[in-house]
Amino acid sequence: MEKITVQTAPIEGQKPGTSGLRKKTRIFMGEHYLENFVQSIWNGIGGVAGKTLVLGGDGRYFSDRAAQVILRMAAASGAKRVIVGQNALLSTPAASNLIRTRGTDGGVIMSASHNPGGIDEDFGVKFNTANGGPAPEEVTNRIFKATEEIGEYHILSAHDVDLSSVGMTSLGDMEIEVVDPVTDYAALMEELFDFEKIRTLFKGGFTLRFDAMHAVTGPYATEILENRLGAPAGSVLNGTPSPDFGGGHPDPNPIWAKPLVDLVMSDDAPDFAAASDGDGDRNMILGRGIYVTPSDSLAVLAANAHLAPGYAGGLKGVARSMPTSRAADRVAEKMGIACYETPTGWKFFGNLLDAGRATLCGEESAGTGSDHVREKDGLWAVLLWLNILAETGKSVKETLSDHWATYGRNYYSRHDYEAVDAARANEMLDALRAKFADLPGQTFSAGTVAEADEFAYDDPVDGSRSEGQGLRIGFENGSRIVMRLSGTGTVGATLRVYLEAYEDDPAKLHEDAEAALSDIIATAEEIARIKHYTGREVPDVKT
Ligand code: G6P
Ligand code: ZN
Numbered sequence: 001m002e003k004i005t006v007q008t009a010p011i012e013g014q015k016p017g018t019s020g021l022r023k024k025t026r027i028f029m030g031e032h033y034l035e036n037f038v039q040s041i042w043n044g045i046g047g048v049a050g051k052t053l054v055l056g057g058d059g060r061y062f063s064d065r066a067a068q069v070i071l072r073m074a075a076a077s078g079a080k081r082v083i084v085g086q087n088a089l090l091s092t093p094a095a096s097n098l099i100r101t102r103g104t105d106g107g108v109i110m111s112a113s114h115n116p117g118g119i120d121e122d123f124g125v126k127f128n129t130a131n132g133g134p135a136p137e138e139v140t141n142r143i144f145k146a147t148e149e150i151g152e153y154h155i156l157s158a159h160d161v162d163l164s165s166v167g168m169t170s171l172g173d174m175e176i177e178v179v180d181p182v183t184d185y186a187a188l189m190e191e192l193f194d195f196e197k198i199r200t201l202f203k204g205g206f207t208l209r210f211d212a213m214h215a216v217t218g219p220y221a222t223e224i225l226e227n228r229l230g231a232p233a234g235s236v237l238n239g240t241p242s243p244d245f246g247g248g249h250p251d252p253n254p255i256w257a258k259p260l261v262d263l264v265m266s267d268d269a270p271d272f273a274a275a276s277d278g279d280g281d282r283n284m285i286l287g288r289g290i291y292v293t294p295s296d297s298l299a300v301l302a303a304n305a306h307l308a309p310g311y312a313g314g315l316k317g318v319a320r321s322m323p324t325s326r327a328a329d330r331v332a333e334k335m336g337i338a339c340y341e342t343p344t345g346w347k348f349f350g351n352l353l354d355a356g357r358a359t360l361c362g363e364e365s366a367g368t369g370s371d372h373v374r375e376k377d378g379l380w381a382v383l384l385w386l387n388i389l390a391e392t393g394k395s396v397k398e399t400l401s402d403h404w405a406t407y408g409r410n411y412y413s414r415h416d417y418e419a420v421d422a423a424r425a426n427e428m429l430d431a432l433r434a435k436f437a438d439l440p441g442q443t444f445s446a447g448t449v450a451e452a453d454e455f456a457y458d459d460p461v462d463g464s465r466s467e468g469q470g471l472r473i474g475f476e477n478g479s480r481i482v483m484r485l486s487g488t489g490t491v492g493a494t495l496r497v498y499l500e501a502y503e504d505d506p507a508k509l510h511e512d513a514e515a516a517l518s519d520i521i522a523t524a525e526e527i528a529r530i531k532h533y534t535g536r537e538v539p540d541v542k543t
Pocket of ligand 2: 092112113114277278279280281282
């Protein structure tokens with residue numbers, strides 16, 4: 001087995017975004033593209049000699065090839081051991097768990113999360129640090145810098161490693177441990193939740209549908225929900241991972257998981273339904289006749305987490321990303337615990353979790369999680385919901401009604417304008433920024449503006465500052481408009497408009513969200529001229 005050094009040159013655009021480097025699969029398959037980035041990870045983290053890493057991904061097209069390249073490059077750079085999920089599969093939370101429990105130096109996750117997979121779709125590579133979380137900006141900046149300076153990479157010339165069976169193998173001097181992707185993760189879930197109680201729930205006839213969307217959570221959900229918790233066979237839908245996710249878009253929201261939403265709204269509705277995304281970190285929660293917005297889900301979980309054994313001692317604090325609705329803030333206030341507002345991106349929760357300041361975290365983008373790993377965790381959210389329902393005996397609908405009756409309701413919606421012209425989108429935000437000084441005091445149909453600013457985050461743990469994290473306009477009545485450009489899109493720019501209105505009148509807690517938000521939607525258009533700048537009459541996606 002020969003170690004080869006290949007001459008290369010920097011490739012433009014290898015800047016990790018919100019969650020690693022995501023590009024069209026064909027770009028990743030291009031000459032030196034993957035190799036340059038992987039070598040830059042090694043270079044950016046001070047090399048991998050003597051280190052132990054975790055490797056896995058969501059099984060999307062090209063992962064099998066990429067895994068072999070990454071293994072050969074880790075071996076060539078002197079890594080001691082790589083722990084790989086069988087067939088290179090690992091959900092993102094399971095990878096995070098392995099990185100932590102096995103005391104490794106970090107891990108490489110091959111995924112483009114909820115983006116479609118296939119040769120003409122998306123691929124991605126993300127590095128997580130030893131705490132199990134996505135690399136913080138200081139690390140991704142070093143990786144990016146390395147991509148700009150790279151002149152050569154090292155790789156072993158060797159045959160493919162057999163990743164199809166569990167056990168020890170090697171590549172040159174490097175040990176490779178192929179592990180079952182589910183085992184350790186399932187054990188962690190058994191520690192956190194009352195499996196006996198949830199089993200009793202299913203024995204009593206409680207019905208569930210979990211849509212794995214042909215992605216990585218299939219094997220996890222089948223093992224945990226059906227085999228261990230006794231949900232009848234067939235409760236898990238689309239449970240076999242496929243490289244192109246069955247030709248679908250593995251994003252658990254009312255658009256891409258519409259069949260599941262239709263099911264819960266029909267006469268055949270199960271008691272509970274949920275879906276997860278490509279790499280298993282996102283979730284969507286549904287009950288009979290109801291869709292739970294991610295922001296509400298975070299608030300409900302925060303209010304009830306103590307009902308599950310893993311959180312019986314109460315929460316240290318909660319954290320949400322800035323555009324996430326402020327429903328969780330009301331729960332934190334009532335409980336007398338801290339509530340943190342961070343920029344979009346799970347990595348910003350890492351310091352708060354590591355420092356023991358927050359126990360639960362969540363984002364409007366269908367992410368919820370806790371300090372059990374350092375990633376958001378789709379199945380974890382499903383199990384916490386099930387544990388809570390098993391304890392309270394309430395339906396999802398009753399749970400939400402009771403929650404709103406106690407805390408009021410933060411009506412919420414996100415409107416996305418996808419693949420718009422990046423220059424125009426930036427012009428729009430510039431124009432909006434320019435209005436900020438004059439907005440406070442002005443009255444629109446949504447109310448009178450109280451404040452308008454651009455969000456910057458000062459991390460209370462390490463003191464780092466992250467600027468330019470979204471434009472926000474707050475109204476005196478508690479309504480809010482937030483706008484930012486997505487950091488995960490792969491074509492042009494995606495404008496996200498987040499709309500929120502607070503209501504505590506008991507007679508007005510059960511309205512249609514878009515209707516309840518109509519004034520704030522009209523006001524967003526009036527202030528920002530979205531149609532004018534995007535050229536779109538309506539958003540592409542509303543969640
Ligand atoms: C990924 C990240 C999340 C983030 C989401 C949306 O899923 O892990 O933390 O909230 O992307 O990011 P975007 O920049 O597209 O709004
Ligand atoms: Zn994901």
